[in-house]
Amino acid sequence: QVTLKESGPALVKPTQTLTLTCTFSxxxxxxxxxxxxxxxxxxxxxxxxxARIDWDxxxxxxxxxxxxxxISKDTSKSQVVLTMTNVDPVDTATYHCARMSSSWFFDxxxxxxxxxxxx
Amino acid sequence: xxxxxxxPSVSGAPGQRVTISCTGSSSNIGAxxxxxxxxxxxxxxxxxxxxxxxxxxxxxxxxxxxxxxGTSASLAITGxxxxxxxxxxxxxxxxxxxxxxxxxxxxxxSVL
Numbered sequence: 001q002v003t004l005k006e007s008g009p010a011l012v013k014p015t016q017t018l019t020l021t022c023t024f025s026x027x028x029x030x031x032x033x034x035x036x037x038x039x040x041x042x043x044x045x046x047x048x049x050x051a052r053i054d055w056d057x058x059x060x061x062x063x064x065x066x067x068x069x070x071i072s073k074d075t076s077k078s079q080v081v082l083t084m085t086n087v088d089p090v091d092t093a094t095y096h097c098a099r100m101s102s103s104w105f106f107d108x109x110x111x112x113x114x115x116x117x118x119x
Numbered sequence: 120x121x122x123x124x125x126x127p128s129v130s131g132a133p134g135q136r137v138t139i140s141c142t143g144s145s146s147n148i149g150a151x152x153x154x155x156x157x158x159x160x161x162x163x164x165x166x167x168x169x170x171x172x173x174x175x176x177x178x179x180x181x182x183x184x185x186x187x188x189g190t191s192a193s194l195a196i197t198g199x200x201x202x203x204x205x206x207x208x209x210x211x212x213x214x215x216x217x218x219x220x221x222x223x224x225x226x227x228x229s230v231l
Contacts, residue, residue, distance in 0.1 A: 004164075037220070039220075039222075046121040046208070046222050046223065046224050046225055047208055047210075047222040047225075048222070049219070049220035049221070049222070062219070063219070096164075096165065098165075102170070104152075104153055104155070104170075104171075104212060105153075105155040105167065105170050105171075105210060106155075106157070106165075106167065106210070107167050107170070107176065108164075108167070109157075109164040109165040109166070109167075110164055111162065111163050111164040112164070
């Protein structure tokens with residue numbers, strides 16, 4: 001059974017760095033062809049893809065956010081970590097991690113964690 | 120802003136058929152990238168409903184079906200049930216940027 005769960009702070013101040021962790025089970029990110037992405041959804045708005053890390057440690061980022069994002073994995077802990085620097089209130093959103101067994105879609109998702117950026 | 124446009128809401132009585140449209144452009148759906156659909160009940164994990172335009176993952180009822188034509192795609196729900204009340208999102212890929220997954224604006228399905 002594949003599960004993913006996001007964790008991180010519920011509240012961060014503007015200009016701070018946000019660190020989110022995705023802890024998963026039911027698969028290994030060492031397995032050929034598997035990937036994990038981060039997707040966020042601001043309140044009342046649409047989903048937005050942020051970043052992806054592959055089984056071979058290739059990394060890809062949403063271009064407008066690329067300079068602020070870093071994605072990494074710890075295979076031994078079954079975790080993927082996303083850091084976002086210099087956060088702003090517009091970064092307030094529910095952040096989901098999702099597994100990809102194909103390059104093209106997200107087959108399992110976590111329920112998400114709400115992050116509010118406010119002073 | 121979203122690259123793929125969906126109607127904000129659709130509704131139907133139990134047992135009826137509803138469809139949700141997803142309109143893109145020549146850089147995503149029209150560029151022959153596949154469309155995928157997700158069901159999301161707020162507070163829970165989104166669920167993959169349809170992949171590669173018209174394929175259902177194991178466990179998804181055959182009441183759900185997808186299609187794609189030109190720069191648009193559609194999700195149909197037949198035999199609408201109360202448990203289908205949720206938000207639905209289409210997703211594809213956009214070739215304008217390197218590695219760019221794009222989502223629809225989302226559609227709330229209400230069962231009357």
